[in-house]
Structure formats: C-alpha cells, structure tokens
Amino acid sequence: MKNLFANRVLNNDTSDLDEIFKNSANPENISFAGGFPDQHLFPDDDLKQAYRDAIEQDGQGIFQYSSTQGLPALRQKIADRMATHADVQVSADNVLMTQGGQQAIDLVAKLLLNHGDAMVVEGPTYMGALAAFDTYEPTYYEIPVDDNGMNIRQLRKTLKAHPEIKLIYTIPDFHNPTGTTISAKRRQAMVALANQYDVIILEDSPYRDLRYSGQNIPAIKHYDTEGRVIFISSFSKILSPALRTGWIVASDTIMQELVGLKSAIDVQSPNVTLAAINSYLDSHDIDEHVAAISGAYRTKRDAMLTALDNYFPKNVQYTRPNGGFFIWVTLPAGVDAKALLNDVVLPQAHVAYVPAACQFASRAVTNGFRLNFTNSDVATITQGIQRLGQILQPVQVTVPTTALATPF
Numbered sequence: 001m002k003n004l005f006a007n008r009v010l011n012n013d014t015s016d017l018d019e020i021f022k023n024s025a026n027p028e029n030i031s032f033a034g035g036f037p038d039q040h041l042f043p044d045d046d047l048k049q050a051y052r053d054a055i056e057q058d059g060q061g062i063f064q065y066s067s068t069q070g071l072p073a074l075r076q077k078i079a080d081r082m083a084t085h086a087d088v089q090v091s092a093d094n095v096l097m098t099q100g101g102q103q104a105i106d107l108v109a110k111l112l113l114n115h116g117d118a119m120v121v122e123g124p125t126y127m128g129a130l131a132a133f134d135t136y137e138p139t140y141y142e143i144p145v146d147d148n149g150m151n152i153r154q155l156r157k158t159l160k161a162h163p164e165i166k167l168i169y170t171i172p173d174f175h176n177p178t179g180t181t182i183s184a185k186r187r188q189a190m191v192a193l194a195n196q197y198d199v200i201i202l203e204d205s206p207y208r209d210l211r212y213s214g215q216n217i218p219a220i221k222h223y224d225t226e227g228r229v230i231f232i233s234s235f236s237k238i239l240s241p242a243l244r245t246g247w248i249v250a251s252d253t254i255m256q257e258l259v260g261l262k263s264a265i266d267v268q269s270p271n272v273t274l275a276a277i278n279s280y281l282d283s284h285d286i287d288e289h290v291a292a293i294s295g296a297y298r299t300k301r302d303a304m305l306t307a308l309d310n311y312f313p314k315n316v317q318y319t320r321p322n323g324g325f326f327i328w329v330t331l332p333a334g335v336d337a338k339a340l341l342n343d344v345v346l347p348q349a350h351v352a353y354v355p356a357a358c359q360f361a362s363r364a365v366t367n368g369f370r371l372n373f374t375n376s377d378v379a380t381i382t383q384g385i386q387r388l389g390q391i392l393q394p395v396q397v398t399v400p401t402t403a404l405a406t407p408f
Contacts, residue, residue: 008135026352030384033352035176035325036375038300041293042240043284050280051272058275066271068263070097070247074278078247085209086219088231090249096258097269101206101234101246106132107261108202108230108248112167113138119167120158120199122150124328124359124368126176129169129204140361141165145175147319149182152189159197167200172220174207174324177359177370181322184217191223201229206237206246207324209290212298214322227251235277237325238290243273294323297374300381301327304373307382311389318371325374329353331367331392338366340391349387 055062069075075092082088098104105128113119113136121130123142133140141158144151150170159165168190172182182190194201203220221231227250234246248258262268280286304327308318317330331337338355345351356368373381 008137029346029350029352030376030380030387031352032371032373032376032381032384033354034375035372037237037241037325038293038296038374041296043280043289044240046284047240047243047276047280050283051276053283054272054275054279057279062272062275064271066268066274068259068268069093070095070269071271071274071278074274074281075247077278077281078249082219082221082231082249085216086205086231087222088219088249094249094252094255096248096250096255096262097274098232098234098246098248098262099266099269100236100241100244101204101232102128102132103262103265104232104234104246104248105129105202105204106135107258107265108167108232109133109136109138110261111254111257112200117167118162118165119169120155120165121169121361122171122175123362123365124177124356124370125169125361126171126204127354127358130359130361133169138167142361145178145180147180149175149180149186150190152186152193155190156193159193159199163197165197165199167202168194169202169204170220171204171207173205173217174210174321174326176207176324177326177354178328179319179321179324179326180328181214181217182220187217187220188223190220191225191229194228195226199228203229203231204233205231206234208233209238210294210297210325211323212294212301221249227253230254238286238293239277239280243277245269245273245277297325300373300376300378303378303381304371304385307385307389311386313389313393316392325372327371327373329369329371331369333367336366337369341369345388345391349391351384351388351391353388 072092075095075097078095079090079092082090098107109132115137116139118139118141120141120143122145141162143155143158149172172187174181190201201220205219219231221229231249232246235243250258301321305320315332319328321327338357341353341355354370356365357363359370376384
C-alpha cells in the first residue's frame with residue numbers, strides 16, 4: 001500500500017512527550033517531568049461561577065458563532081494587562097485569542113515557515129515548540145543559553161553567517177526548560193539584531209507573571225520599533241490549562257494574516273470559555289490570585305533548591321530560577337540522562353524527569369534534565385530529590401553514553 005500520510009506527519013515524533021505523560025501518570029513514580037501547575041491552586045469555584053454568570057448574562061448568543069479574533073472585551077483586558085505588566089502599548093485589535101499557547105506557536109510557524117526555512121531556537125528549548133516547528137520542516141540554528149538567557153554574541157555570529165534566517169524563537173521569562181531569564185540588555189540587543197537582519201522574533205512568555213524573586217523586566221516586545229516581535233502567552237499557568245486559552249500580540253500587518261489562518265483552522269476559540277474568563281476578570285482581581293499562587297510556588301521552588309543543595313553531588317550543576325516552573329540540571333560530560341532515567345532512576349528511585357536530548361533541536365546534548373517543582377508538595381519534592389541525589393552520587397553515575405554531551 002502506498003504511503004498515505006504527509007511528510008509533516010512522518011517527521012513529527014511525539015514519543016518523548018508521550019513517555020513524559022506516561023511516567024507522570026504512574027502512581028509509583030514521583031514525577032518532576034510534566035510542566036503542570038498545582039491543581040489545588042486553581043480557582044475552581046470562582047471559574048464555575050464565572051461560567052454561570054457569563055451564560056446568564058449573554059443568554060443564547062453565547063452559544064453562537066462569534067469573532068475569529070475573540071471576545072473584544074477580553075482582548076481589551078489583555079491589552080491593558082500588557083501595558084501594566086509587560087510595558088507594551090497595544091490595542092485590542094492587536095490581540096488574537098488562541099487555543100492555548102500551543103496553537104499560538106503553530107499559527108506563527110504556519111505563517112512564516114516553508115520547508116527548509118532557517119530559524120533560531122535556544123538550546124535547550126520548549127520541546128512542545130519543537131514539535132510544532134518540526135511539522136513545517138525548518139532548518140534549525142541552535143543558540144546556547146546561559147544564566148542571562150540566550151547568548152547574544154553567538155546569535156550575532158549566527159545571523160551574520162546565515163542572513164537567510166527568518167525567525168528567532170525565544171522564551172525570555174523563566175525559560176522552559178532552564179528557568180533562566182533574558183536580561184534587559186540582551187532583549188534590546190536581540191531586537192537590534194532582528195532589525196538589522198530583517199528577522200521576526202517570537203516571544204513565548206507563559207510564565208512571565210510567576211516571578212518569585214528579583215525585579216520585573218519589560219517584555220522583548222517593549223523594545224520593538226518595527227513591529228517584528230510577536231508576543232504570545234496564555235492563561236494555562238495562572239488560571240487553568242484546561243481552559244486552553246492563549247493569545248497573540250502582533251502588529252496590524254501580521255495580525256491580519258494570523259486571523260485569516262486561524263479562521264481556516266478552527267473558525268474561532270470557544271466563545272463560552274472566552275466569555276467565562278472575561279466574567280472571571282470582571283469579578284476578581286487576578287493579580288491577587290497570581291500573588292497567592294506565586295507565594296505557593298516560591299515555597300516549592302525553595303524546597304527543591306534546598307533539597308538539591310543538601311542531596312546532590314558537587315559535580316552536578318543546576319540553575320536557580322527567579323520564577324516559573326523549572327530547574328535545569330547539568331550532569332558531568334558524557335552522562336546520558338535518558339539512559340540514566342530508563343536504566344537506573346525509574347526502576348530504582350521511581351523518580352521521573354525530562355532528559356535533555358528531546359529539548360534540543362539538534363538532539364546532540366544528553367547530559368542534562370529538566371525538573372518541575374510546581375506540581376508536587378514540599379514533602380514529595382524533598383523525598384524525590386533525596387532519592388535522585390542518591391542515584392547521582394559520583395560512584396553511581398556509570399550509565400553508558402550514546403553521545404558525548406556538553407553543558408547548556
């Protein structure tokens with residue numbers, strides 16, 4: 001039988017994501033793998049009431065087709081929030097509601113990428129974004145991440161050597177997976193380089209509101225002088241991921257094209273959900289809610305860092321994020337974190353994490369892994385890190401390697 005599937009499907013391997021969810025769901029494991037918020041912190045009663053209020057207020061019209069771009073009142077609230085929390089001045093017309101941040105990434109990729117087109121990603125980066133980009137078969141150029149985010153010196157060299165690059169994808173605030181944040185100086189430099197080399201920047205910032213220490217930094221979009229920065233975020237990390245509600249902020253020209261693409265894909269995001277979120281924001285101070293969950297997550301972050309300090313060997317390095325969901329661990333060069341997970345950590349310690357390789361476009365780095373601290377309680381965090389630390393003692397790090405790895 002001839003092959004019936006398009007190349008974009010054959011080239012799209014989701015096995016790593018499937019394995020993460022399987023390990024996270026196994027009750028025998030302590031999972032630091034999935035990037036899940038703590039469901040006990042969801043404002044579930046308030047959201048239930050918001051749905052009821054929205055349906056009662058809007059009547060039958062709430063169940064009808066609506067604008068592709070999304071509820072105007074909600075888009076205005078997001079525009080206002082961009083001004084106060086990201087130092088970005090936009091109108092509601094510059095906001096497009098999406099089915100979570102994932103659809104936002106896919107829409108931008110669909111808008112910009114043809115087969116073989118060149119783009120920049122951080123190394124490591126969000127594996128869900130790689131899954132979305134892979135569908136469009138780009139040529140990746142990987143820029144390393146350090147404590148201040150994407151290495152701008154390497155970005156400059158890469159853009160100079162490859163002026164055909166069309167897109168830079170970055171997660172500037174509490175990066176997934178490293179937890180690092182791009183400095184204000186580097187944000188300005190990135191925009192200047194994008195202007196110089198005529199490149200679009202996709203700024204993916206779902207964790208921006210979840211800062212636990214340090215000072216707020218304006219969004220990359222704040223420094224945008226030519227309308228070439230596309231900002232995306234979502235309610236998944238601050239309200240509920242099941243709402244599947246995200247948004248894109250873009251210039252008028254880019255927005256027009258994105259709205260057309262979304263209309264062709266799903267016509268619109270669910271009007272009932274958008275109205276309910278709008279009702280919730282009318283009745284509740286979301287900043288108070290964010291402050292409350294940030295306090296809880298700060299405690300969990302501190303618990304994981306304390307456990308890492310107490311139980312991990314000195315030859316293992318890890319980041320100390322100021323916010324977000326994740327800590328990145330770098331093992332000694334030559335250690336394969338995926339083999340270590342499958343052969344030793346899961347069967348002996350019953351702890352799950354996300355190994356490095358699937359978080360690099362090159363798949364070349366193996367000696368690292370991502371830890372999530374938001375979805376476990378403090379006691380579980382301490383117990384899991386203690387178990388993992390026992391496995392990682394230098395004498396036990398003897399798993400055979402499949403590739404020589406280097407720190408991020």
